[in-house]
Amino acid sequence: MKNCLFSIFVLFSSIAAMAQSGGNGVYKFLDLPASARSASLGGSLITVRDGDVNLVKDNPAVLDSTVHNAAALTYINYISDVNFGYVTHARHFEDVGTFSAGMQYINYGTFTRADERGIKNGEFSAGEYAFDVSYGYQPDSLFSFGGTFKAIYSNFSSDNSFGLAFDLGAQYLSKNKLFSAGLVIDNLGYQIKPYVKGNRDNLPVNFQLAGSYKLPKAPIRFTLTASRLETWDLTYNQPQSEKAYLLPNGGTVSQNNEDGAFSFDNFMRHMNIAAEIMPSDNFHLRIGFNYLRKQELSPQDTRSGLAGFSFGTGFQIKRFRLSYGIAGYHLAGFSHHITIATNFSEFKSKG
Secondary structure, three states: OHHHHHHHHHHHHHHHHOOOOOOOOOOHHHHOOOOHHHHHOOOOOOOOOOOOHHHHOOOHHHOOHHHOOEEEEEEEEOOOOOEEEEEEEEEEEOOOEEEEEEEEEEEEEEEEEEOOOOOEEEEEEEEEEEEEEEEEEOOOOOEEEEEEEEEEEEEEOOEEEEEEEEEEEEEEEOOOOOEEEEEEEEEEEEEEEOOEOOEOOOOOOEEEEEEEEEOOOOOEEEEEEEOOOOOOOOOOOOOOOOOEEEOHHHOOEEEOOOOOOOOHHHHHOOEEEEEEEEEEOOEEEEEEEEHHHHHHHOOOOOOOOOOOEEEEEEEEEOOEEEEEEEEEEEOOEEEEEEEEEEEHHHHHHHO
16 A cells, blocks of 8 residues: 555656646645744645644645644734635544644635726626545554645636646654655646636646654744745746846846856755744744745835745644644735644544
């Protein structure tokens, strides 16, 4: 079983390496962090398997017996009046594995409908949804594997689209439980029904590799995550005649390197650095730094402020675990993430 799962994972890794990414594509909401914990640590946490069902969205390999009967609900006050949320529930079956089901949504709000002459004609709304089913399996105490199947629906007024996607994940936990690693390929799939007939777009494939290390004599865990490894160059190139270019949204100025050329700036665009302070099982402090977000969203010729940084905390009140995260995207504002999690088995045993 272990060899079979590993072979499947390698196969899909090869497919992901050939996938396109960048500014084009659909269903970008799938890239948004689906829990306050992930958001406060820079966007994702694929290395940790500690009974937190929220992390299934980041890596389905976290599914094991410790999340049996666990459920979580996340609400995100994203940007302006855009609202985002995720709900999930997991069940474990002996000798079979662990399953979870969830729904992710984003509501962009209500807009004024107008024709090409500017004449108003009512209003319309826009939103996107993803329904997922995940499976996790642990062949031994060191390795775990998982996969997620997603059905995606997107609606913008009279334009709508439907697609299918898969996530594949693997985790490793050392015998001393101080080091852990994760490997994930997100959003391998196909846009079955495009917005415009005959014009299909790519899904936001994301190949991630990460490692975490917990200090043996201190309650601190550091995590380094490399994202979008399927594409080396994450800059936005201008014509070759221009020596420099501006990033979208008034970002920082970067030198235009030849395609494939190494630069420290481009290397760092793949990196996310995070730390989690855990003085007790019931209280956590979190901080993350996403370099790509900082470079793309920092305003030009001004101080970047907290763009790219994220912060958060987690604590437990009786049978409920609460998490709050705040992420800086721009000087104009922050996103606020709230997650509530519990385990229904605790109500049965203690109620």
